[in-house]
Each structure stands twice: as structure tokens, then as C-alpha cells.
Amino acid sequence: MQIFSHPVPLILAILLTVLHFVAPALPALFEKILKYANICLHIVLYFALILFKTPLDEVVLVYLVSLLLYILSALLWQRIDARSEQSSAKEKGESKK
Amino acid sequence: MTFNSLAFVLFYPCVLLLYFLLPRRARLPLLLAASYFFYMYYQPSLIFLIFGTTVISWLAAWGISRSHSLAIRRLLLSLTLIVCLGTLFFYKYFDFLMGSITGLIRFFGGTASPIVLSLVLPVGISFYTFQTLSYVIDVYRGSIPHEKNFFYYALFVSFFPQLVAGPIERPENLLPQLKEKYVFNKADAVKGAKHMLVGYFKKICVADLLAETVNLVYNVPEEATPLGILIATALFAVQIYCDFSGYTDIAIGISRVMGIRLMQNFDHPYRARTVREFWSRWHISLSSWFKDYLYIPLGGSRCARWRHMLNLMIVFAVSGLWHGASFTFIVWGLLHGVYQVVGQLTKRPRVALRARLGISEDSRILHAWQTACTSLLVGFAWLFFRANSMQDAITLLGRFFNGAAWLLPFSLKENLGLSSVAVLTVIVSLALLWLMDRLVAYGDGEDGSAVLVRDGAFVYIVWTLLLVYMLLLASDKVSTFIYFQF
Structure with a gap:
């Protein structure tokens, strides 16, 4: 597992993970910028991996982990959004009463 | 070509672009040509097999829809079944049957050498054969009308996304959709x-x-x-x-x-x-x-x-x-x-x-x-x-x-x-x-x-x-x- 012992891809991967989970919490403009930064970083990461002749199975694993994290973060934020919408709707209902 | 090949990555966007850019009346020839090209990319010579099956089943369905005699309708249906299933049997099961018979003879002490044709199995033959059969049987049962336009029927049999591995479409689902005037929809x-x-x-x-x-x-x-x-x-x-x-x-x-x-x-x-x-x-x-x-x-x-x-x-x-x-x-x-x-x-x-x-x-x-x-x-x-x-x-x-x-x-x-x-x-x-x-x-x-x-x-x-x-x-x-x- 060369890739997971090398600091550069490791730092990049941690950064990407943070971006996955943090971006939706930021204001719309920053969120958009971070999302595109995330995409660019991914492309840079994959090209860097190819350039340094990382074994294909390790590149695929990085991609899969990233995709899994992306979906999990999206699910997490979907749930958070739904809850906050629910609570705001409740508050509105109570204030009307 | 397979969906996971570079050829398909080039083929599909071209078809899609032409599909939405060309006038609507050009869509049928475009999709038909694309489907035949898609199939020929695998096995060019076997295109005659799918074309032959299409012609025979369409003619049989035409005869069935026009005839009022039950005997003739049955005869046409039987002929289609024999031709379509016979082709499938010939390409897919002949060697297996011969091998099994030879094995059986040897098992009982006899001597025999198997007749092996070693034919190349046409890609998707089981899928398109079943699709053509469902059409002819449905026309025979009277559950669908006969498709008068041969080219729409040919496209129904050879529609490239589902030609080689299904889903095995039913005529009442696919045929009307092929005729619809569809405009691009983002959803x-x-x-x-x-x-x-x-x-x-x-x-x-x-x-x-x-x-x-x-x-x-x-x-x-x-x-x-x-x-x-x-x-x-x-x-x-x-x-x-x-x-x-x-x-x-x-x-x-x-x-x-x-x-x-x-x-x-x-x-x-x-x-x-x-x-x-x-x-x-x-x-x-x-x-x-x-x-x-x-x-x-x-x-x-x-x-x-x-x-x-x-x-x-x-x-x-x-x-x-x-x-x-x-x-x-x-x-x-x-x-x-x-x-x-x-x-x-x-x-x-x-x-x-x-x-x-x-x-x-x-x-x-x-x-x-x-x-x-x-x-x-x-x-x-x-x-x-x-x-x-x-x-x-x-x-x-x-x-x-x-x-x-x-x-x-x-x-x-x-x-x-x-x-x-x-x-x-x-x-x-x-x-x-x-x-x-x-x-x-x-x-x-x-x-x-x-x-x-x-x-x-x-x-x-x-x-x-x-x-x-x-x-x-x-x-x-x-x-x-x-x-x-x-």
C-alpha cells in the first residue's frame, strides 16, 4: 500500500475528505467555490497518481473511498437539512399559535 | 462493441447528437443504421441472421394478421417458431446435443465420434429470438396489431441498447415509443x-x-x-x-x-x-x-x-x-x-x-x-x-x-x-x-x-x-x- 504511506496523497485525501463534509455548511458562494475546488483537486490527485505510476488498484481504492465519503456526506447533510427544516416549520407553527 | 469500450464512448455521443439534431423523420433510419452498425461491430457477417429473422417474423405476422383461417394462422405461427427456434438451436445447442448423444453411446459401450460444427454463437441470439417470438405470438393472439412499417419492426428487434443482453422488450411497450415524437427533456x-x-x-x-x-x-x-x-x-x-x-x-x-x-x-x-x-x-x-x-x-x-x-x-x-x-x-x-x-x-x-x-x-x-x-x-x-x-x-x-x-x-x-x-x-x-x-x-x-x-x-x-x-x-x-x- 504505497499510496497510504506517502504524505502527499495522504494530505490531499484528508483535505478532500474535509471538503466533502465542510463545504455544505458554508454560505452558498463559498460552498460552490469549495465544491469546484474539490473537483479540481480530485482531478489533480488522479493525474498525480497516474503520473507517479501508482498501482491501478490503489487509485481505484482512493476513488471508491472518495465516492463513499461523498455519498455519506451528502446523506448526512440531507438529514441535517431535513431536521432544520422540520424544526423551523415547527417554530413557525408555534409562533402562529 | 460493448458499453464499456472506447468505441462505444465515441459511438453513443455521435448517435445522440444526430438523434436530437436531425429532423424527426430521420430518427428511424438513424437508429436503425446505428443499431445495425452496433451489431456489425461484433460480428459483421451475422447481421444477415438477425435481418433474416426480422424479415421472416414480420412476414409471418403480416400473414397472420391478414388471414381469417385458423389453420393458416397456426401454420404461419408454427413455421415462425420452427425457423426462429431452429436457428437458435442450430447455433447454440447443436454441438451440445451431438456431444451428449456421443457421450451416451460411449457410456453404453458403443463407439462414436461427435459431429462438431464449432459455430460462432451470434451475440444476443437468445434475446432477439425471444423478442421476435413474443411479437409473432402476440399478433397471433390478437393482443397487438401487426406493425405495418417494416423498418419500425426492424428497429424493435435490433434497438441497440437492449439488442445483445436485453431487457427482452415487449412490442406493446417498445414499438409505440419508437414512433413517438420526442423532444429533448432535461429530466x-x-x-x-x-x-x-x-x-x-x-x-x-x-x-x-x-x-x-x-x-x-x-x-x-x-x-x-x-x-x-x-x-x-x-x-x-x-x-x-x-x-x-x-x-x-x-x-x-x-x-x-x-x-x-x-x-x-x-x-x-x-x-x-x-x-x-x-x-x-x-x-x-x-x-x-x-x-x-x-x-x-x-x-x-x-x-x-x-x-x-x-x-x-x-x-x-x-x-x-x-x-x-x-x-x-x-x-x-x-x-x-x-x-x-x-x-x-x-x-x-x-x-x-x-x-x-x-x-x-x-x-x-x-x-x-x-x-x-x-x-x-x-x-x-x-x-x-x-x-x-x-x-x-x-x-x-x-x-x-x-x-x-x-x-x-x-x-x-x-x-x-x-x-x-x-x-x-x-x-x-x-x-x-x-x-x-x-x-x-x-x-x-x-x-x-x-x-x-x-x-x-x-x-x-x-x-x-x-x-x-x-x-x-x-x-x-x-x-x-x-x-x-x-
């Missing part, structure tokens, strides 16, 4: 793209990944360990699901972008609680074909009990044979038949036992138990499906049930070729598959897949998938889909 395009992505993910990231491990065990059965067989068979169950349903997802997605909705072919089959339910979720287009054109004409369940059981066995034996000219497929089909028969026979005692034990039908534990049992039975049958020959299947079973072999040392790396990266990849890809299967619904209703396209991230998924896809292409790992051989 359809997004839905189609999602299906394609999920399909590519299933094929490239799961099925192809698992294939290496499965092949390692099944291609050398003499060296397989019991635990290796267990893991490889479980992985094969996932592999074949991802391979075939992945193909279907891509086909559905490709068509959906063009405004054509193909039928659903899979509905979470491994969630089935009975083998019967499994067949209503697995390869739905084939199961419903057999139900409508074989099971019900045989008498279905509205007959004596023994006849009902016999009908089930016949349908599943034929279903096994449809998959391939080998005894392994026949045994696989018969096993499913036996499961169904035993399931029918033990239904009452099982219900009575549950009532006696006070287990509710809605009990989650019961559901989990039933799902586990069904998966186990289906998994056992997959062993025969995947084995390269009957001899290999027997060898694998012999080694699996050999008590002493369980005590042999087992290593994921040595016995299954799984490195630590590969094990992690398999675990992550299975987790992703589980998530995607939960998120993406196949109908028109709302599903959880909105999560997959949250904001601009859809672009990210497309790009990264394409990138991985190209990486895999660069590594010469392009593989065909399992169901192409059928």
Missing part, C-alpha cells in the same frame, strides 16, 4: 445519465473487481479450499448481479436519454424472501416472458397439483437451457425448479408451524431468516451456473463437503489472490453498491438519488468515473458482460 437526460453511471459503477467497480477472485477459484477447482469456494461463490452472486443489472442500467439509461423507457429488469433480487419472489425480481423480462409464453400455455397453476409442479420444472429446465448449452445450466435451472416445488409443497406446514410458534408474518426476524435462506439457496445454485463444467462443479462440491479440507490453512492472498488493497476495495465497493441500490429507484417517482446529484457534484462524479473508466481502458482490462454469451 429524462439526468435520470438516464444517473442510470448509466450506476450501471458503469456496478460493472467496472464491482463486477470486474470481483471477477478476478471468482475466476481464481472456479478456474482451478482442484486447488480450491472450502472457505475459498464459499467466499468465491458469495462474491460471484454479487458479481453476476452487478454485471447483468449493470448492463441493464446502462441500457435503460442510454434509452432514457433518447426518451425511450425500457422495462425494469431487476428489483433488488437479494432482498427476496422466497425463491419465487427472487424470480419476480431477477431478470424480470425473461421471467415474465417464460410466464406468458410457456408457463401459462402449459396450464400454469390452474391444473392438477402434480401438473403444476411439472410445469414449474419444465419452465425452469428450459430457463436453464436458455442460459447456455451445458449441463451446468440445466442443473442450475432444475435446482430452482426443485426449490419452487418444495416451496409449494411445504407452504402449508410452514405457515402452520409459524402460527403454532406465534411468529407474526411481519416479524423482522422472520423476514431476515427468509431472506438469508433464499440467498443461501440461490447462492448454492450459482455454483453450478459459474462452474466451467459439470465435472468442475462436482469437484468443487466434493472439496467443499470434505471435512478434512476445512482444517487446511487458508489465506486471502494465496487462496483468493486478494491483497490488503483488494480486500479494502471489495469492502468499500460493496458498501457503495448497497448505498446506491438504496438510493436509486427505477420508476418515475421520487427516489433518494437526489443525493447523488446534490448541487454541482454530479459533474464531479461524472468526471471521476470517466477518469477511472479511462484508466481501466488504458490497462487493457476491458471485459465483456457475462450475459453476452447467452
Whole structure:
């Protein structure tokens, strides 16, 4: 597992993970910028991996982990959004009463 | 060309571009030409076979629709059945039958050398033959009118997304859609793209990944360990699901972008609680074909009990044979038949036992138990499906049930070729598959897949998938889909 012992891809991967989970919490403009930064970083990461002749199975694993994290973060934020919408709707209902 | 080849990556955007740019009246010739080109990319010479089948079945349906004489209608239907099934038999089963007869003669002490034609099996022959048969039978039954425009019918038979591995479309679903005046719809395009992505993910990231491990065990059965067989068979169950349903997802997605909705072919089959339910979720287009054109004409369940059981066995034996000219497929089909028969026979005692034990039908534990049992039975049958020959299947079973072999040392790396990266990849890809299967619904209703396209991230998924896809292409790992051989 060369890739997971090398600091550069490791730092990049941690950064990407943070971006996955943090971006939706930021204001719309920053969120958009971070999302595109995330995409660019991914492309840079994959090209860097190819350039340094990382074994294909390790590149695929990085991609899969990233995709899994992306979906999990999206699910997490979907749930958070739904809850906050629910609570705001409740508050509105109570204030009307 | 296969959906996971570079040729298709170039072919599909060209077809799509022309489809929406050209005038509507040009769409029929465009799709027909594209479909024939798609098929000729595999086997140029065998295009005459599909064209011949199309002409014969269309002419027969034309004759059936015009004739008022029952005798003539029956004669035309019989002739079509003989020609279509005869062609299928000739290409797919002739060598198998000759080999079996020779084997039988030798078994009884005789001497014989088999007549082997070694013909190249036309890709998708089982699929398009069944599709043409459903058309002619439906016209004969009067359930659909005869399609007067030959070219629309030719496109129905050869429509490229589903030509080589289904779904086996019904004329009443596909034919009217081919004639519709469709304008580009963003919602359809997004839905189609999602299906394609999920399909590519299933094929490239799961099925192809698992294939290496499965092949390692099944291609050398003499060296397989019991635990290796267990893991490889479980992985094969996932592999074949991802391979075939992945193909279907891509086909559905490709068509959906063009405004054509193909039928659903899979509905979470491994969630089935009975083998019967499994067949209503697995390869739905084939199961419903057999139900409508074989099971019900045989008498279905509205007959004596023994006849009902016999009908089930016949349908599943034929279903096994449809998959391939080998005894392994026949045994696989018969096993499913036996499961169904035993399931029918033990239904009452099982219900009575549950009532006696006070287990509710809605009990989650019961559901989990039933799902586990069904998966186990289906998994056992997959062993025969995947084995390269009957001899290999027997060898694998012999080694699996050999008590002493369980005590042999087992290593994921040595016995299954799984490195630590590969094990992690398999675990992550299975987790992703589980998530995607939960998120993406196949109908028109709302599903959880909105999560997959949250904001601009859809672009990210497309790009990264394409990138991985190209990486895999660069590594010469392009593989065909399992169901192409059928």
C-alpha cells in the first residue's frame, strides 16, 4: 500500500475528505467555490497518481473511498437539512399559535 | 462493441447528437443504421441472421394478421417458431446435443465420434429470438396489431441498447415509443445519465473487481479450499448481479436519454424472501416472458397439483437451457425448479408451524431468516451456473463437503489472490453498491438519488468515473458482460 504511506496523497485525501463534509455548511458562494475546488483537486490527485505510476488498484481504492465519503456526506447533510427544516416549520407553527 | 469500450464512448455521443439534431423523420433510419452498425461491430457477417429473422417474423405476422383461417394462422405461427427456434438451436445447442448423444453411446459401450460444427454463437441470439417470438405470438393472439412499417419492426428487434443482453422488450411497450415524437427533456437526460453511471459503477467497480477472485477459484477447482469456494461463490452472486443489472442500467439509461423507457429488469433480487419472489425480481423480462409464453400455455397453476409442479420444472429446465448449452445450466435451472416445488409443497406446514410458534408474518426476524435462506439457496445454485463444467462443479462440491479440507490453512492472498488493497476495495465497493441500490429507484417517482446529484457534484462524479473508466481502458482490462454469451 504505497499510496497510504506517502504524505502527499495522504494530505490531499484528508483535505478532500474535509471538503466533502465542510463545504455544505458554508454560505452558498463559498460552498460552490469549495465544491469546484474539490473537483479540481480530485482531478489533480488522479493525474498525480497516474503520473507517479501508482498501482491501478490503489487509485481505484482512493476513488471508491472518495465516492463513499461523498455519498455519506451528502446523506448526512440531507438529514441535517431535513431536521432544520422540520424544526423551523415547527417554530413557525408555534409562533402562529 | 460493448458499453464499456472506447468505441462505444465515441459511438453513443455521435448517435445522440444526430438523434436530437436531425429532423424527426430521420430518427428511424438513424437508429436503425446505428443499431445495425452496433451489431456489425461484433460480428459483421451475422447481421444477415438477425435481418433474416426480422424479415421472416414480420412476414409471418403480416400473414397472420391478414388471414381469417385458423389453420393458416397456426401454420404461419408454427413455421415462425420452427425457423426462429431452429436457428437458435442450430447455433447454440447443436454441438451440445451431438456431444451428449456421443457421450451416451460411449457410456453404453458403443463407439462414436461427435459431429462438431464449432459455430460462432451470434451475440444476443437468445434475446432477439425471444423478442421476435413474443411479437409473432402476440399478433397471433390478437393482443397487438401487426406493425405495418417494416423498418419500425426492424428497429424493435435490433434497438441497440437492449439488442445483445436485453431487457427482452415487449412490442406493446417498445414499438409505440419508437414512433413517438420526442423532444429533448432535461429530466429524462439526468435520470438516464444517473442510470448509466450506476450501471458503469456496478460493472467496472464491482463486477470486474470481483471477477478476478471468482475466476481464481472456479478456474482451478482442484486447488480450491472450502472457505475459498464459499467466499468465491458469495462474491460471484454479487458479481453476476452487478454485471447483468449493470448492463441493464446502462441500457435503460442510454434509452432514457433518447426518451425511450425500457422495462425494469431487476428489483433488488437479494432482498427476496422466497425463491419465487427472487424470480419476480431477477431478470424480470425473461421471467415474465417464460410466464406468458410457456408457463401459462402449459396450464400454469390452474391444473392438477402434480401438473403444476411439472410445469414449474419444465419452465425452469428450459430457463436453464436458455442460459447456455451445458449441463451446468440445466442443473442450475432444475435446482430452482426443485426449490419452487418444495416451496409449494411445504407452504402449508410452514405457515402452520409459524402460527403454532406465534411468529407474526411481519416479524423482522422472520423476514431476515427468509431472506438469508433464499440467498443461501440461490447462492448454492450459482455454483453450478459459474462452474466451467459439470465435472468442475462436482469437484468443487466434493472439496467443499470434505471435512478434512476445512482444517487446511487458508489465506486471502494465496487462496483468493486478494491483497490488503483488494480486500479494502471489495469492502468499500460493496458498501457503495448497497448505498446506491438504496438510493436509486427505477420508476418515475421520487427516489433518494437526489443525493447523488446534490448541487454541482454530479459533474464531479461524472468526471471521476470517466477518469477511472479511462484508466481501466488504458490497462487493457476491458471485459465483456457475462450475459453476452447467452
